[in-house]
Amino acid sequence: MSFLHAQRYIEYSKALLKRRLAFKMDLAIITFFQVISPLVMLFVWTAIYLSSGVSTINHFTLSQIITYFFIVAIIYAITPDISWGVLGDVRNGNVFAILTRPLSYVWTLIIGSFANIAFDTLAFALPIMIILIFAAHISLPIITWLLFIVSMLIMLVITLMFEFMMGYLAFFMIEISGLISIYGFVSGFLGGSLVPLNLLPQSISSITSVLPFQFMLYTPAAIFTGAIDAQQAVGSIEFGILWAVVLLGLDFVIWYAAKRHVDAVGV
């Protein structure tokens, strides 16, 4: 990207956010859903703890579990849906509108994602975080905050790389909505969206511990709730960085192959 004209991507992002704000009712519904979804988990897990009569499950207290799902909700709130976006662009010909301007399609996705992440952090993640900290009286040592922030950055890189990969597939396959849904479920489950990974049976958690999906939800949430200590967190972050580098390389290779496939979508 030529930085002489970096302004054009800011203009693109401004237009992108304007488009998001155009439908106020939809935005209100999404906001409501983002706040409601961790509350559902609150009821489910309260029922589980009360019915089983235990105060901890695998070292997790009820309040830790609830905090865990609030962090999961925050992560979901700020993760941009790049794959759905690319699919939409391919379907309705938006790729054409971008490629006939002095813009790189990949850079519009990257800068657009940053704009969306910034917007979602301010609009959803921070309010949920503030509610969580005050309602649950959370006070974390500074080192935990630092590790949490680093793990959130790794979460963003890995999630974006997967999202980009799914997006590139749209250029090859045109219709990938089924695949995106499956990816969403699998990555969610293996990332710890339904059950924290350390509560899964040993056989399954030994598999998830080598896969990159853990860094997309579980690791930041586990660091924040104290399910893993600082030493374990550092080890996990190192492994996460390794996965981020591998996926970044893979993305470059796939994009190189997908680039010429712009032909196939008939833009």
Place this chain on the structure above:
Amino acid sequence: MASTDHVIEVANLRKSFKSYESMSGKKIFLASLRRRYFTKHALNGVSFSVKKGERVMLLGENGSGKSTLIKIMVGILHPDSGDARVFGLTPWENRIKIAWDYGMVSGAHNQMFWNLPAVDTFEYVKGLYEIPDREYKKRLDYFIRILNLEEIYKKQVRLLSLGERMKCNFVASVLHLPKIVFLDEATVGMDLSSVINLREAVLDMQRTYGITFFMTTHIVDEIKALGEHVIIIDKGRVVFDGTKSQLQQLLGSKKQSEIRFEQEMVGLRFAKYGKVIERAPDHLKIEIDASKLKSKEIVNLLNSEGVVDYNVSEPDLGYVLARFYKMKREKG
């Protein structure tokens, strides 16, 4: 291949697409599984050049390769082989560089933000190309005036009619006053007065700013009004490259004559001298060889009793094109 007065130079471009057709059958499921794959040769060695400030009409029937050619020239498609230069650069290797200097309007693609007012897309274009405030206002006022956008440019694009959207598409694509504008069936859905105004805008922009226009259309009036340099492609090959008047002479020394008469019987006498194009109880339009028109027999006939009026003209462009396409099809 570089030449200073040529903005576009294309040599021996070839492009094929792999595609498939479903085998027809009553069983829907089986039909969707049985596909016949084939290769479509969209461009079969296309060469031409365009001078700076020209108005070029790229003509050809549906599926002749016009849009593929334009997509290669704007850098979004890679050809299989051949060479192309736009402003001296290979478009598919320098897409972003050349995109600063061209505008692209396509009847098949929307350039506007669907759920925002049209003016928001214009503002985005202003920011993208860093158009100064005063200049932007001046240009926008100009387009609002000539394309009658006053009532529509602040409305959401999704609420506009097809023609209104196309007018906005045009503005969004030329606000930065590019060196070359590609118009790929850009007047689709526009009302008559807007089409006429858009043609005037094209002529005015060419005169005032020396902008080159590269256009495709199927509307004969548009070819008549805007065509200077005409290129016709058929099955991915250039079959004509010349001026509009050269195109009209394609049918050789043929002229068109329209004769009005009082009785149908009078008109029938003319039919044997040429090919009948149009026939009605009170008039006849024939294609006739220029040499025959000077013959005593015809002159006498034209001045005989019962003939109310007649005129002789160059063949109508639409008719020439239709004949030309038919000729090419028959040759296969």
